[in-house]
Amino acid sequence: MALLQRVAEQGRRVVRFTLDGRPVEALEGDTVMTAMLTNGERLRRTEFADTPRAGFCMMGACQDCWVRTEEGERLRACGTFIADGMRLVSGGEWTS
């Protein structure tokens, strides 16, 4: 079940990426955060308590929305735009 709900601006070009190995779709102009949270309900699990996180401030201040790519690169999901072919993971923070 998606965490974020689209309520407008749905006529944009479709972008295809993978989330935890699953092929999914987002829209051009989505942040990585929007792309992941319209296809799932978390961005990552914390390294300390293994609890789910999904971001908080959406404006680059809280640093709660770091996510990993399959290659292990770390992205700030609220400030990075989704691109075709991205391979993102929402599992443990330090594993892929």
Add this chain to the structure above:
Amino acid sequence: MSELLPPVIVGAGPAGIRAAERLVAAGLRPVVVDEAARWGGQIYRQPPDGGFTRPKTALYGFEAGKADAVHRAMAAIRDRVDYRPRTLVWNCEAGALDLLSDGTSEILPFSHLILATGATDRVLPFPGWTLPGVFTLGGSQVALKFQGCAVGRRVAFLGTGPLLYLVAYQYLKAGVEVAGVFDTTPFAAQARATTGMLRDPATLAKGLLFVGWLRAHGVPIHNGVRPVRAEGAERVEALVWRDARGQERRTGCDAVAFGLGLRSETQLADLAGCRFRFDEADRAWLPERDGAGCSSVPGVYLAGDGSGIAGADAAELAGERAALALLEDLGRPVEAARVKELDGRLARIAAFRRSLSAAFPFPVDWAAAIADDTMICRCEGITAGAVREVARSGQAREMNRAKALTRVGMGRCQGRMCGATMAELLSRTLGTGPDGVGRLRAQPPIKPLPIATIVPSPRGGEGTDGREVA
């Protein structure tokens, strides 16, 4: 020599844009550095390029005219400013800024600097506040405005401040179910403060309209609320809260939008060496600025919410005013009548701002009642009890020592989300006023940098920079 450097403006929101406009009008070519991809700041944030079609009236409502005017002002001077979007200023020292853009860091020397760094939501913790589905009020508005998304299907709005009713109204207008508005302010306090708000009837009328609209659409509005917890296993399923009579109640929802007013982004002013003072209205340490926007450091000017919360209208005026102060310091002629007009309008907003603070007071007792096992540091999972312990045992009597011992304020957010809480916990445990425990010192880089960042040689030196990278 140094007068030959172009003035630098950090931030392209209402304050930064109006400052740039005034400097361009005087024949200067300022550098405008902004972290976002498009100008406008947070409140007038523009959707990303490409494919977004909602008109400004849909994005900004009653403020569409103002948003459009600010956007147009920047578009009109675009060719006459050195505009650096998607660029983070991560340090300020020795008369230069460190910028990060596309993975590469660059040093930008300055002689005159206007800081228009803006603000983010002020928050306090409650159990469950890290669950997916709990977002700040500002963030919930960004989701809607910038992405066309709601943070949930049925959203509870919790906290205080003008954003509380504004964002709830915007969600309702966008067709989202609003589970309720849970206002921490007692009804009586709000009613009393309304008298002061008559200084600005238009703003008061808007506030009343939001409330009226929400009520007319059956949205319950509760005053004097305190959150008990957000419930859910993997995501928010309900908000449990205590009503004004102390009775515990439960409201089913899949998201909570939450905030307690705003807090200024003061890190760069701190690194620039600006003197700070404790501001009672904002309950925060702020860089000192005079009526013109001059800081305690010659050549460094402060404008907008980044040096004290006053809202977007004041930010526009303060940005222009700071630019005029800068021009005056450069020995350029400035129009005395315009200075007088801006000063008068800023003074009126300051008076109105004081009544807004009274209408939406910071819930001091909430901070006092945070349970020891409540997580206050989202970054590293540290509890309120850990902070109280270092205060009680005498190990820490101020913020920076408490940070060193507990790591609260040392995580990735660098105290942005937990600093207010730590100040409340420390000062209450130590029995000082809120101003009695100091403030967190800013540390470069003020936001985490990728380790692969290419950092140039230090100022005037050779070799690698050697500064620590978070």
